[in-house]
Amino acid sequence: xxxxxTLETALYVCQRMRDIDAExxxxxxxxxxxxxxxxxxxxxxxxxxxxxxxxxxAIGGVREAWPSVGIAWMVGTSAVPKNKMGLTKLGRxxxxxHAHLHRIQALSASFHTVSHEWLxxxxxxRGHTLRxxxxxxxxxxxxxxxx
Numbered sequence: 001x002x003x004x005x006t007l008e009t010a011l012y013v014c015q016r017m018r019d020i021d022a023e024x025x026x027x028x029x030x031x032x033x034x035x036x037x038x039x040x041x042x043x044x045x046x047x048x049x050x051x052x053x054x055x056x057x058a059i060g061g062v063r064e065a066w067p068s069v070g071i072a073w074m075v076g077t078s079a080v081p082k083n084k085m086g087l088t089k090l091g092r093x094x095x096x097x098h099a100h101l102h103r104i105q106a107l108s109a110s111f112h113t114v115s116h117e118w119l120x121x122x123x124x125x126r127g128h129t130l131r132x133x134x135x136x137x138x139x140x141x142x143x144x145x146x147x
Contacts (some may be wrong), residue, residue, distance in 0.1 A: 001048040007042040014038035021075040024109040026133030072106040089123035110139040119143045
C-alpha cells in the first residue's frame with residue numbers, strides 16, 4: 001500500500017531505518033538526528049510504502065528542486081529486501097509519474113552498493129563520483145535519468 005507521507009510514518013521509518021541508509025543520509029546533514037531527518041522528509045513531502053500487514057517499510061519520493069529537475073530519495077527499514085518487488089514497481093512508477101521532468105537525480109554514498117543496484121534497476125544511470133561530498137569525507141555517486 002502506498003500513501004502520502006506523514007510525520008508519523010516518517011518518524012516510524014527513520015527511527016527504524018537500516019543503518020546503511022542512516023549513515024548515507026546523515027552524511028549530508030548538518031546533524032546526526034534521525035528525528036530531524038524525519039521532520040525534513042515530512043516537510044518536503046513524499047510517499048510511504050507499507051507492507052501487506054500495513055507496516056511502514058520505506059519512505060521516499062521525487063521533489064522538483066527547480067523547473068524540470070527532480071531529486072529522488074528513499075530510505076527504508078530492514079524489511080526492504082522482503083518488499084523489493086513492490087518497492088521496485090513503486091520506483092519505476094515514480095519515474096513515470098514524474099515524466100515531465102527532463103532530469104531526475106539521486107545521490108548515493110559509494111559504500112551503499114545495494115542502493116546502486118536498485119537505482120539502476122529502476123532506470124537510473126551511474127554518473128560522476130562526487131569525491132569527499134559527505135561531511136566525513138565520504139564519496140557519493142550521482143545517479144541520473146536524463147530525458
